[in-house]
Amino acid sequence: MAKYIVKRVAMGIFSVFIVATLTFFIMNLVPGGPFVAEKSISKAAQQALAEKYGLDKPLGVQYLNYMNSLIHGDMGLSLKQRGRTVNQIIFSKLPVSARTAGLAVVVALCVGIPLGCLSAYNRGKWADNLIIVFATCGIAIPSFISSVVLLYTFGMNLKLLPTVGLNEPAAYIMPVTALAIYPTAYITRLMRSSLLDVMGQDYMRTARAKGVSSVKILFKHALRNAILPVITYVGPMLAGLMTGSFVVEKIFSIPGLGRDFVSAITNRDYMMIMGTTILLATLVIVANVVVDILYKIIDPRIKLK
Amino acid sequence: MSEKILEIKDERLSFFTPAGEVKALNGVSFSMNQGDVLGIVGESGSGKSVTAYSIMGLTAYPGRLVGGTVWFNGHQIDKMTEKEFRKIRGNEVSIIFQDPMTSLNPVYTIGNQIVEVILLHTKKTKQEAWARARELLELVGINEPDRRLKQYPHELSGGMRQRVMIAIALACEPKLLIADEPTTALDVTIQAQILELMNDLRHKLGMSIIMITHDLGVVAQMCEKIAVMYAGHIVEYGTTDEIFYNPQHEYTKGLINSIPKLNAEEKERLVPIEGQPVDLLNPPAGCPFAPRCKSCMKVCLNKMPPRTELSDTHYTYCWLRQKEEFEKGGKA
Numbered sequence: 003m004a005k006y007i008v009k010r011v012a013m014g015i016f017s018v019f020i021v022a023t024l025t026f027f028i029m030n031l032v033p034g035g036p037f038v039a040e041k042s043i044s045k046a047a048q049q050a051l052a053e054k055y056g057l058d059k060p061l062g063v064q065y066l067n068y069m070n071s072l073i074h075g076d077m078g079l080s081l082k083q084r085g086r087t088v089n090q091i092i093f094s095k096l097p098v099s100a101r102t103a104g105l106a107v108v109v110a111l112c113v114g115i116p117l118g119c120l121s122a123y124n125r126g127k128w129a130d131n132l133i134i135v136f137a138t139c140g141i142a143i144p145s146f147i148s149s150v151v152l153l154y155t156f157g158m159n160l161k162l163l164p165t166v167g168l169n170e171p172a173a174y175i176m177p178v179t180a181l182a183i184y185p186t187a188y189i190t191r192l193m194r195s196s197l198l199d200v201m202g203q204d205y206m207r208t209a210r211a212k213g214v215s216s217v218k219i220l221f222k223h224a225l226r227n228a229i230l231p232v233i234t235y236v237g238p239m240l241a242g243l244m245t246g247s248f249v250v251e252k253i254f255s256i257p258g259l260g261r262d263f264v265s266a267i268t269n270r271d272y273m274m275i276m277g278t279t280i281l282l283a284t285l286v287i288v289a290n291v292v293v294d295i296l297y298k299i300i301d302p303r304i305k306l307k
Numbered sequence: 308m309s310e311k312i313l314e315i316k317d318e319r320l321s322f323f324t325p326a327g328e329v330k331a332l333n334g335v336s337f338s339m340n341q342g343d344v345l346g347i348v349g350e351s352g353s354g355k356s357v358t359a360y361s362i363m364g365l366t367a368y369p370g371r372l373v374g375g376t377v378w379f380n381g382h383q384i385d386k387m388t389e390k391e392f393r394k395i396r397g398n399e400v401s402i403i404f405q406d407p408m409t410s411l412n413p414v415y416t417i418g419n420q421i422v423e424v425i426l427l428h429t430k431k432t433k434q435e436a437w438a439r440a441r442e443l444l445e446l447v448g449i450n451e452p453d454r455r456l457k458q459y460p461h462e463l464s465g466g467m468r469q470r471v472m473i474a475i476a477l478a479c480e481p482k483l484l485i486a487d488e489p490t491t492a493l494d495v496t497i498q499a500q501i502l503e504l505m506n507d508l509r510h511k512l513g514m515s516i517i518m519i520t521h522d523l524g525v526v527a528q529m530c531e532k533i534a535v536m537y538a539g540h541i542v543e544y545g546t547t548d549e550i551f552y553n554p555q556h557e558y559t560k561g562l563i564n565s566i567p568k569l570n571a572e573e574k575e576r577l578v579p580i581e582g583q584p585v586d587l588l589n590p591p592a593g594c595p596f597a598p599r600c601k602s603c604m605k606v607c608l609n610k611m612p613p614r615t616e617l618s619d620t621h622y623t624y625c626w627l628r629q630k631e632e633f634e635k636g637g638k639a
Contacts, residue, residue, distance in 0.1 A: 205410055208411065302459045
């Protein structure tokens with residue numbers, strides 16, 4: 003196990019390196035630059051800025067410089083948010099996004115798994131059909147619609163929940179709900195189909211033939227086998243949500259990282275593009291390693307190599 | 308020894324599918340005494356497994372008992388609730404399934420799965436249950452039981468897993484063991500070992516066995532009595548000798564003709580039973596086998612034949628035999 007983790011971490015570092023390299027060069031292939039749009043700045047000032055951030059050097063040198071500081075844990079200065087390092091920006095905003103994302107995933111699991119089970123157990127009956135309709139809607143409705151509907155209903159009309167920021171616990175309810183809708187719906191469907199598959203397995207019949215009660219059959223024999231696809235999905239999804247959602251953060255005015263992902267690209271803030279991409283890649287890789295280890299714990303047939 | 312353990316009378320069971328009512332059992336009756344070994348033979352879909360599963364209340368949705376009575380070990384099965392069934396399943400009656408590769412839960416150890424059934428039905432402590440599980444593995448001929456208890460199903464071979472299934476089935480010393488094609492999925496050599504083991508255990512523990520199979524060789528080796536099923540009917544019932552040496556129903560004869568003989572001429576071909584199995588959605592009005600029967604008469608197509616008693620232990624449902632009996636009786 004330890005050997006496996008070491009190996010996966012090494013492979014992960016290599017993957018991050020590849021992602022960083024590709025992003026660095028592709029990003030520089032895109033026309034334009036961080037200071038081009040600012041018309042008010044004179045040519046000389048632009049030149050000075052480029053010199054300050056080392057953008058006047060050949061691309062190869064820039065790459066080596068960047069990689070060198072990256073190895074030392076320094077992701078450079080933001081080109082647009084003057085005076086702040088990428089590290090500072092990420093460390094101040096990631097916790098906000100991570101907290102909302104974590105809550106959303108917990109909600110999605112706590113709602114999606116039971117709903118999926120309920121649906122599978124009532125296959126073909128009205129409860130199942132109802133859940134399927136809701137799950138399909140949850141997958142189909144984009145978050146900017148659900149966010150706006152939530153905001154309009156609970157924030158404006160009913161005035162039950164705060165509409166801006168995350169200054170009180172109640173403020174989390176709407177953004178977390180908006181973030182959780184899609185994964186909840188997806189987990190419900192995954193759980194339903196996976197449980198139906200497991201319920202048709204011979205060992206479930208064996209469990210019944212032993213005289214095990216249906217509750218215990220579900221919790222002991224079925225869930226452990228049926229949960230694997232859900233775990234596969236939740237790992238990378240959590241990584242994606244943790245880095246923030248542009249739409250939800252914008253609508254609820256949450257100071258999260260999601261906005262920086264998008265604005266970094268439109269602003270050609272090279273350092274921020276690199277920083278956010280590397281962060282996302284790292285999170286996805288870590289999530290996948292955790293998922294693989296969980297797999298091994300849940301299903302002894304899986305060999306970690 | 309002759310205590311009646313199972314009595315099924317006119318059992319009718321249907322599956323209510325969207326396409327209509329599939330009549331899987333159409334009046335099945337038989338009984339078993341303590342210690343009996345009964346073989347149920349017939350082709351796929353003839354109702355062998357359905358009969359056996361219904362004794363345990365394991366009929367799959369959308370199947371439902373629609374008539375008849377089933378008594379097992381003092382319980383009236385057809386009136387029992389799921390909760391009552393749970394008490395007897397794995398305890399008074401247990402079952403071994405066809406495919407040992409998929410019948411054990413892959414994520415729990417062998418020991419865990421044996422102990423589960425012991426803890427469920429006895430008042431043993433965890434420690435005693437594990438000791439009993441170890442004992443059971445020894446009983447079914449698994450070496451190194453301590454190591455095996457900690458292994459997962461995927462670490463065992465098919466034959467071993469079937470032995471584990473037998474150990475689970477025997478954990479609470481059931482009165483009746485149902486073996487649903489226990490050797491079909493195994494290699495021939497392993498088949499022989501498993502049958503030998505079952506024979507052995509039966510003498511040791513004195514339980515009754517229902518052996519469901521389409522392999523006549525298995526029945527001949529294991530069973531004292533045989534019920535031949537076709538389209539949800541028992542078409543012939545008798546002792547093993549009666550069925551093999553004096554088959555009376557045309558379907559039974561067909562089955563026996565379709566097995567290779569050791570002493571046959573070199574070029575003698577096997578005789579298949581022509582035609583298709585019955586469509587249970589629209590069963591024929593008369594004898595279900597009539598459309599495939601070589602000696603079919605007019606009456607066979609219109610009316611279900613009554614029971615013809617050939618001896619105390621041997622009976623069949625066939626118009627030909629009925630006619631013979633009538634002629635015999637007429638002359639006398």
